[in-house]
Amino acid sequence: MSGFLVEALDQLSRADGVRGALLVSADDGLVVAEAAMEGIEAAPVAALAASLAGRLLKVAETAGQAPPALIHLEATEGGLFIAVGEGGLLLVAITTPDANAGEVRLALLDGAGRLS
């Protein structure tokens, strides 16, 4: 795996409250790489993230807006963050409910920027 991908994943997995981080192929929802996935199966996360991102991409297109750069599914026990990188890759993070959402958001946007 390329150094910049490892770096993006490592930096993301070090953010406060991140339970796991992975790189996903947006087209087929397959795991490209993963980091620190404690007790989380990567494959379902990848499939769900790709499905949600694909749907919201179509919504943005229908709305006449630019493609999404960041998606945050907020839930009572944590969150799923998806950053859309160039080259058909998604940078995904699973977080705890008390995660620093601002830090995770910035880490994801920074990481996704390195995927281009």
Next chain:
Amino acid sequence: MTDPIEAWTAELSADPDSMVFLPLGEALRRRRLLDGALAVARGGVQRYPELADAHDLLARVLSDRGEGDAAFDAWTTALRLQPEMVGPLKGIGFLCYRMGEFGRALRQLEAAAALAPDDPSLAVAIQRVRARVEQEALGVPADPFEGTEGWHGVTMLLDSRGRRLAGSLLAPDGEDRSDAIAARLAGVSREASRAAVLLDLGYWQAIQVEGSSAQMVLTEPAKDVVLVIQRPADTPSGRLPLVADRAGALARRWLERVT
């Protein structure tokens, strides 16, 4: 294949009087290259001040940039030059709708439909606006967000099967995309619930989407009802959940009244 924008740009550069500014400006607008589109459209209007198509192009670009007043002026000029022109009539109709002037919007759209009876988008728009005018006459609140400044055209409720319940979402060009967006979001609540359960995240509360041109937030203010809110891209990301809470409260009150 050669990019037509490159070819048209070269052609306009070689011959500034070329009419190619019309397709070039429109192509730039469609690609959301609005600064470039504006420069091309303004150049066209300067060279051809009596050409209605040039003013129509300029109006479309201005509307996409959110400059409704200037777009209105440009479309009015286009109609003065060429009274029987569908584009400006539609454009002014959509601007009126966006401003909540439904009666005026209906008159403009009906005038456009008289000139283009086979335009399906006009038929849909007229149906929507006519229903809105009738509801207004009966005093029925058609929109839970009515009267809330800045929420018209950017806030919508839909059911779990992708059907619009209330509100609307307009594209940057003023076109009402509510039904198409609602259809795209059919089952999104179920998908979010499934994701949250499978990932051991509990119950989903919101989906926040950030893009370079807009932000969007989705919540479920009542069972099987999804609320969609769109805001400009520069809205602070922490503010959207607050807006969604307020809109959710309005939506719940409205749902109690109409169900």
